Amino acid sequence: MKDEERWVRERRKRNIALALMLAGVAVLFFLMSIVQWREHSGQ
Protein backbone atom coordinates (compact mmCIF):
# COMPACT_ATOMS: atom_id res chain seq x y z
CA MET A 1 0.00 0.00 0.00
CA LYS A 2 2.89 2.31 0.83
CA ASP A 3 4.27 1.93 -2.68
CA GLU A 4 0.94 2.86 -4.18
CA GLU A 5 0.66 5.96 -1.98
CA ARG A 6 4.17 7.07 -2.85
CA TRP A 7 3.51 6.48 -6.53
CA VAL A 8 0.30 8.53 -6.47
CA ARG A 9 1.99 11.32 -4.46
CA GLU A 10 4.96 11.58 -6.83
CA ARG A 11 2.66 11.62 -9.84
CA ARG A 12 0.55 14.36 -8.28
CA LYS A 13 3.66 16.44 -7.52
CA ARG A 14 4.80 16.05 -11.11
CA ASN A 15 1.42 17.09 -12.48
CA ILE A 16 1.28 20.14 -10.19
CA ALA A 17 4.79 21.16 -11.31
CA LEU A 18 3.78 20.81 -14.97
CA ALA A 19 0.60 22.83 -14.39
CA LEU A 20 2.54 25.58 -12.59
CA MET A 21 5.11 25.69 -15.38
CA LEU A 22 2.44 26.00 -18.07
CA ALA A 23 0.61 28.66 -16.03
CA GLY A 24 3.91 30.55 -15.67
CA VAL A 25 4.48 30.43 -19.43
CA ALA A 26 0.93 31.65 -20.04
CA VAL A 27 1.37 34.58 -17.61
CA LEU A 28 4.77 35.44 -19.15
CA PHE A 29 3.30 35.41 -22.66
CA PHE A 30 0.41 37.59 -21.54
CA LEU A 31 2.69 40.15 -19.85
CA MET A 32 5.17 40.15 -22.72
CA SER A 33 2.33 40.75 -25.17
CA ILE A 34 1.38 43.86 -23.16
CA VAL A 35 5.03 45.04 -23.12
CA GLN A 36 5.31 44.53 -26.91
CA TRP A 37 1.99 46.22 -27.56
CA ARG A 38 2.99 49.24 -25.43
CA GLU A 39 6.42 49.50 -27.12
CA HIS A 40 4.96 49.28 -30.60
CA SER A 41 2.25 51.79 -29.85
CA GLY A 42 4.91 54.17 -28.46
CA GLN A 43 3.44 54.40 -24.95
Add this chain to the structure above:
Amino acid sequence: MSLSLTYPRVTTVGDFLALLKPRVMSLVIFTGLAGIVAAPGYLHPLTAFTALLCIAVAAGASGCLNMAYDSDIDGLMTRTATRPIPMGHIAREDALTFGWTLSIGAVATMGLFVNFMAAGLLAFTGFFYVVVYTLWLKRRTAQNIVIGGLSGALPPAIGWAAVTGDLSMAPLLLVAIIFMWTPPHFWALSLWRSDDYARAGVPMLPVVKGKPHTRLQILLYTLVLVPLGMAPAALGFSGALYLAAAAGIGLWFLWAAIGVVRERDDIKEPAARRLFGVSLVYLTALFAALIAEKLIGLPALSLPLAL
Protein backbone atom coordinates in the same frame (compact mmCIF):
# COMPACT_ATOMS: atom_id res chain seq x y z
CA MET B 1 1.12 -18.60 -4.42
CA SER B 2 0.47 -14.91 -4.01
CA LEU B 3 0.40 -12.24 -6.64
CA SER B 4 2.35 -9.12 -5.67
CA LEU B 5 1.80 -5.86 -7.47
CA THR B 6 4.80 -3.56 -7.52
CA TYR B 7 4.59 0.04 -8.59
CA PRO B 8 7.38 1.25 -10.87
CA ARG B 9 9.34 4.25 -9.66
CA VAL B 10 7.53 7.25 -11.12
CA THR B 11 9.73 9.89 -12.77
CA THR B 12 9.92 12.76 -10.31
CA VAL B 13 10.21 16.52 -10.78
CA GLY B 14 13.75 16.21 -9.40
CA ASP B 15 14.66 13.82 -12.24
CA PHE B 16 13.54 16.34 -14.84
CA LEU B 17 15.41 19.13 -13.06
CA ALA B 18 18.58 17.00 -12.92
CA LEU B 19 18.35 16.56 -16.71
CA LEU B 20 18.76 20.33 -17.09
CA LYS B 21 22.27 20.28 -15.52
CA PRO B 22 21.49 23.06 -12.99
CA ARG B 23 25.14 23.85 -12.20
CA VAL B 24 26.06 24.37 -15.85
CA MET B 25 22.85 26.32 -16.29
CA SER B 26 23.75 28.71 -13.45
CA LEU B 27 27.06 29.61 -15.13
CA VAL B 28 25.28 30.18 -18.45
CA ILE B 29 22.68 32.42 -16.75
CA PHE B 30 25.49 34.40 -15.13
CA THR B 31 27.46 34.99 -18.35
CA GLY B 32 24.25 35.69 -20.29
CA LEU B 33 23.28 38.27 -17.66
CA ALA B 34 26.71 39.88 -18.05
CA GLY B 35 26.03 40.26 -21.79
CA ILE B 36 22.65 41.89 -21.11
CA VAL B 37 24.04 44.25 -18.45
CA ALA B 38 27.18 45.21 -20.41
CA ALA B 39 25.34 45.95 -23.67
CA PRO B 40 24.56 49.58 -24.46
CA GLY B 41 20.90 50.52 -24.76
CA TYR B 42 17.65 49.94 -22.95
CA LEU B 43 15.75 46.70 -22.56
CA HIS B 44 12.46 46.51 -20.67
CA PRO B 45 13.11 44.57 -17.42
CA LEU B 46 10.49 41.94 -18.33
CA THR B 47 12.03 41.51 -21.79
CA ALA B 48 15.46 41.14 -20.14
CA PHE B 49 13.99 38.51 -17.80
CA THR B 50 12.42 36.69 -20.75
CA ALA B 51 15.72 36.74 -22.66
CA LEU B 52 17.57 35.34 -19.65
CA LEU B 53 14.89 32.71 -19.10
CA CYS B 54 15.17 31.63 -22.74
CA ILE B 55 18.97 31.39 -22.44
CA ALA B 56 18.60 29.33 -19.23
CA VAL B 57 15.92 27.01 -20.61
CA ALA B 58 17.77 26.47 -23.90
CA ALA B 59 20.98 25.69 -21.98
CA GLY B 60 19.09 23.24 -19.79
CA ALA B 61 17.46 21.66 -22.84
CA SER B 62 20.87 21.20 -24.47
CA GLY B 63 22.14 19.54 -21.30
CA CYS B 64 19.08 17.27 -21.30
CA LEU B 65 19.61 16.26 -24.94
CA ASN B 66 23.30 15.68 -24.22
CA MET B 67 22.33 13.31 -21.38
CA ALA B 68 19.85 11.51 -23.65
CA TYR B 69 22.27 11.00 -26.55
CA ASP B 70 25.16 10.10 -24.20
CA SER B 71 23.17 7.85 -21.87
CA ASP B 72 25.03 4.75 -23.12
CA ILE B 73 28.45 6.06 -22.05
CA ASP B 74 27.19 7.96 -18.98
CA GLY B 75 26.44 4.63 -17.33
CA LEU B 76 30.10 3.61 -17.76
CA MET B 77 31.61 6.62 -15.98
CA THR B 78 31.63 7.17 -12.21
CA ARG B 79 30.95 10.90 -12.54
CA THR B 80 27.85 10.42 -14.71
CA ALA B 81 26.54 6.98 -13.69
CA THR B 82 24.05 8.50 -11.22
CA ARG B 83 22.34 10.65 -13.86
CA PRO B 84 18.58 9.99 -14.24
CA ILE B 85 18.74 8.02 -17.51
CA PRO B 86 21.50 5.50 -16.65
CA MET B 87 19.87 5.09 -13.22
CA GLY B 88 16.64 4.10 -14.98
CA HIS B 89 14.68 6.96 -13.38
CA ILE B 90 13.62 8.40 -16.70
CA ALA B 91 13.28 6.88 -20.17
CA ARG B 92 15.67 8.13 -22.85
CA GLU B 93 12.73 8.85 -25.18
CA ASP B 94 11.04 11.00 -22.50
CA ALA B 95 14.28 12.95 -22.02
CA LEU B 96 14.53 13.50 -25.79
CA THR B 97 10.93 14.77 -25.95
CA PHE B 98 11.51 17.01 -22.93
CA GLY B 99 14.76 18.41 -24.32
CA TRP B 100 13.55 19.13 -27.84
CA THR B 101 10.29 20.68 -26.57
CA LEU B 102 12.16 23.06 -24.25
CA SER B 103 14.75 23.83 -26.91
CA ILE B 104 12.24 24.77 -29.60
CA GLY B 105 10.06 26.60 -27.07
CA ALA B 106 12.97 28.72 -25.81
CA VAL B 107 14.14 29.71 -29.31
CA ALA B 108 10.57 30.50 -30.45
CA THR B 109 9.92 32.62 -27.35
CA MET B 110 13.19 34.50 -27.84
CA GLY B 111 12.27 35.22 -31.46
CA LEU B 112 8.71 36.21 -30.61
CA PHE B 113 9.39 38.54 -27.70
CA VAL B 114 13.04 39.63 -27.88
CA ASN B 115 14.56 39.65 -31.39
CA PHE B 116 15.54 37.31 -34.22
CA MET B 117 19.29 37.88 -33.81
CA ALA B 118 19.22 36.63 -30.22
CA ALA B 119 16.91 33.75 -31.24
CA GLY B 120 19.22 32.78 -34.11
CA LEU B 121 22.27 32.78 -31.85
CA LEU B 122 20.36 30.73 -29.27
CA ALA B 123 19.37 28.17 -31.91
CA PHE B 124 22.95 28.02 -33.21
CA THR B 125 24.27 27.49 -29.66
CA GLY B 126 21.91 24.57 -29.05
CA PHE B 127 22.66 23.07 -32.46
CA PHE B 128 26.40 23.36 -31.86
CA TYR B 129 26.24 21.73 -28.42
CA VAL B 130 23.90 18.88 -29.32
CA VAL B 131 24.78 18.08 -32.93
CA VAL B 132 28.36 19.31 -33.44
CA TYR B 133 29.73 18.55 -29.95
CA THR B 134 27.61 15.70 -28.53
CA LEU B 135 26.74 13.72 -31.65
CA TRP B 136 29.78 14.44 -33.81
CA LEU B 137 32.96 15.54 -32.04
CA LYS B 138 32.81 14.12 -28.52
CA ARG B 139 33.53 10.51 -29.47
CA ARG B 140 35.77 11.26 -32.45
CA THR B 141 38.49 13.74 -31.55
CA ALA B 142 40.61 14.87 -28.63
CA GLN B 143 39.78 18.44 -29.69
CA ASN B 144 36.12 17.79 -28.74
CA ILE B 145 35.93 20.27 -25.88
CA VAL B 146 38.06 22.87 -27.68
CA ILE B 147 35.68 23.18 -30.64
CA GLY B 148 32.55 22.24 -28.69
CA GLY B 149 33.44 24.90 -26.13
CA LEU B 150 32.10 27.52 -28.54
CA SER B 151 28.53 26.65 -27.51
CA GLY B 152 29.28 27.31 -23.84
CA ALA B 153 31.02 30.56 -24.76
CA LEU B 154 28.14 32.16 -26.67
CA PRO B 155 25.67 33.17 -23.87
CA PRO B 156 27.23 36.67 -23.34
CA ALA B 157 26.80 37.33 -27.08
CA ILE B 158 23.17 36.16 -26.91
CA GLY B 159 22.55 38.46 -23.94
CA TRP B 160 24.21 41.35 -25.79
CA ALA B 161 22.19 40.66 -28.95
CA ALA B 162 18.98 40.59 -26.89
CA VAL B 163 19.61 44.25 -26.03
CA THR B 164 21.18 45.62 -29.20
CA GLY B 165 19.88 43.28 -31.91
CA ASP B 166 23.41 42.85 -33.28
CA LEU B 167 26.97 41.89 -32.33
CA SER B 168 30.18 43.88 -31.97
CA MET B 169 33.75 43.53 -30.77
CA ALA B 170 32.93 43.63 -27.04
CA PRO B 171 30.61 40.59 -26.82
CA LEU B 172 32.87 38.63 -29.15
CA LEU B 173 35.75 39.34 -26.77
CA LEU B 174 33.70 37.88 -23.91
CA VAL B 175 32.97 34.84 -26.10
CA ALA B 176 36.70 34.48 -26.84
CA ILE B 177 37.52 34.58 -23.10
CA ILE B 178 35.11 31.73 -22.26
CA PHE B 179 36.26 29.84 -25.37
CA MET B 180 39.90 29.95 -24.20
CA TRP B 181 38.89 29.21 -20.59
CA THR B 182 37.04 25.99 -21.49
CA PRO B 183 40.02 23.74 -22.43
CA PRO B 184 42.09 24.28 -19.25
CA HIS B 185 38.91 23.95 -17.17
CA PHE B 186 37.80 20.64 -18.69
CA TRP B 187 41.27 19.19 -19.21
CA ALA B 188 41.93 19.74 -15.48
CA LEU B 189 38.81 17.68 -14.78
CA SER B 190 39.79 15.03 -17.31
CA LEU B 191 43.23 14.61 -15.70
CA TRP B 192 41.74 13.04 -12.58
CA ARG B 193 38.85 11.42 -14.47
CA SER B 194 40.96 9.97 -17.30
CA ASP B 195 40.20 6.35 -16.29
CA ASP B 196 36.50 7.13 -16.54
CA TYR B 197 36.86 8.56 -20.04
CA ALA B 198 39.11 5.69 -21.16
CA ARG B 199 36.54 3.14 -19.94
CA ALA B 200 33.76 4.90 -21.87
CA GLY B 201 35.93 5.26 -24.99
CA VAL B 202 35.75 9.08 -24.99
CA PRO B 203 38.96 10.40 -26.60
CA MET B 204 39.76 13.12 -24.07
CA LEU B 205 43.24 14.59 -24.38
CA PRO B 206 44.84 12.68 -21.44
CA VAL B 207 43.49 9.40 -22.86
CA VAL B 208 44.72 10.03 -26.41
CA LYS B 209 47.91 12.07 -25.93
CA GLY B 210 48.79 11.29 -22.31
CA LYS B 211 48.91 13.38 -19.17
CA PRO B 212 52.25 15.25 -19.76
CA HIS B 213 50.94 16.56 -23.10
CA THR B 214 47.63 17.59 -21.48
CA ARG B 215 49.45 19.44 -18.69
CA LEU B 216 51.48 21.38 -21.25
CA GLN B 217 48.34 22.22 -23.27
CA ILE B 218 46.65 23.51 -20.10
CA LEU B 219 49.58 25.85 -19.48
CA LEU B 220 49.65 27.07 -23.11
CA TYR B 221 45.94 27.86 -23.14
CA THR B 222 46.26 29.61 -19.78
CA LEU B 223 49.12 31.73 -21.13
CA VAL B 224 46.79 32.94 -23.88
CA LEU B 225 43.76 33.23 -21.59
CA VAL B 226 45.25 35.50 -18.91
CA PRO B 227 46.16 38.43 -21.21
CA LEU B 228 42.96 37.85 -23.20
CA GLY B 229 41.02 38.17 -19.95
CA MET B 230 42.50 41.63 -19.47
CA ALA B 231 41.78 42.71 -23.04
CA PRO B 232 38.30 44.18 -22.34
CA ALA B 233 39.94 46.72 -20.02
CA ALA B 234 42.83 47.40 -22.40
CA LEU B 235 40.41 47.95 -25.29
CA GLY B 236 38.23 50.32 -23.31
CA PHE B 237 35.19 48.09 -22.71
CA SER B 238 35.61 47.78 -18.95
CA GLY B 239 37.15 49.58 -16.00
CA ALA B 240 39.67 49.31 -13.19
CA LEU B 241 37.66 46.84 -11.09
CA TYR B 242 37.49 44.39 -13.97
CA LEU B 243 41.19 44.86 -14.75
CA ALA B 244 42.14 44.22 -11.13
CA ALA B 245 40.05 41.02 -11.05
CA ALA B 246 41.34 39.81 -14.43
CA ALA B 247 44.98 40.49 -13.51
CA GLY B 248 44.88 39.27 -9.91
CA ILE B 249 42.89 36.08 -10.38
CA GLY B 250 44.50 35.60 -13.80
CA LEU B 251 47.92 35.34 -12.13
CA TRP B 252 46.44 32.91 -9.58
CA PHE B 253 45.07 30.87 -12.52
CA LEU B 254 48.51 30.89 -14.16
CA TRP B 255 50.18 29.84 -10.91
CA ALA B 256 47.70 26.94 -10.57
CA ALA B 257 48.38 25.91 -14.21
CA ILE B 258 52.15 25.89 -13.51
CA GLY B 259 51.34 23.68 -10.52
CA VAL B 260 49.58 21.24 -12.87
CA VAL B 261 52.66 21.06 -15.13
CA ARG B 262 54.86 20.35 -12.11
CA GLU B 263 52.44 17.76 -10.65
CA ARG B 264 53.88 14.27 -10.08
CA ASP B 265 50.88 12.60 -8.41
CA ASP B 266 49.23 10.91 -11.39
CA ILE B 267 46.59 9.21 -9.26
CA LYS B 268 45.01 11.88 -7.07
CA GLU B 269 45.95 14.87 -9.24
CA PRO B 270 45.66 17.49 -6.46
CA ALA B 271 47.00 20.30 -8.67
CA ALA B 272 44.42 19.58 -11.40
CA ARG B 273 41.61 19.59 -8.82
CA ARG B 274 42.90 22.92 -7.52
CA LEU B 275 43.08 24.37 -11.04
CA PHE B 276 39.49 23.24 -11.72
CA GLY B 277 38.33 25.19 -8.66
CA VAL B 278 40.46 28.25 -9.51
CA SER B 279 39.09 28.27 -13.08
CA LEU B 280 35.53 28.48 -11.74
CA VAL B 281 36.49 31.33 -9.41
CA TYR B 282 38.26 33.08 -12.30
CA LEU B 283 35.31 33.09 -14.68
CA THR B 284 32.82 33.98 -11.96
CA ALA B 285 34.98 36.87 -10.72
CA LEU B 286 35.57 38.26 -14.21
CA PHE B 287 31.88 38.41 -15.07
CA ALA B 288 30.89 39.53 -11.57
CA ALA B 289 33.33 42.45 -11.91
CA LEU B 290 31.89 43.31 -15.32
CA ILE B 291 28.32 43.27 -14.00
CA ALA B 292 29.26 45.23 -10.86
CA GLU B 293 31.01 47.94 -12.90
CA LYS B 294 27.98 48.44 -15.13
CA LEU B 295 25.51 48.45 -12.23
CA ILE B 296 27.61 50.86 -10.15
CA GLY B 297 28.37 52.97 -13.20
CA LEU B 298 32.17 52.82 -13.05
CA PRO B 299 33.78 54.28 -16.18
CA ALA B 300 35.69 52.19 -18.71
CA LEU B 301 39.45 52.70 -18.86
CA SER B 302 40.94 54.92 -21.53
CA LEU B 303 44.16 53.09 -22.23
CA PRO B 304 46.26 53.64 -25.40
CA LEU B 305 44.76 50.48 -26.96
CA ALA B 306 41.15 51.64 -26.39
CA LEU B 307 39.09 51.47 -29.56
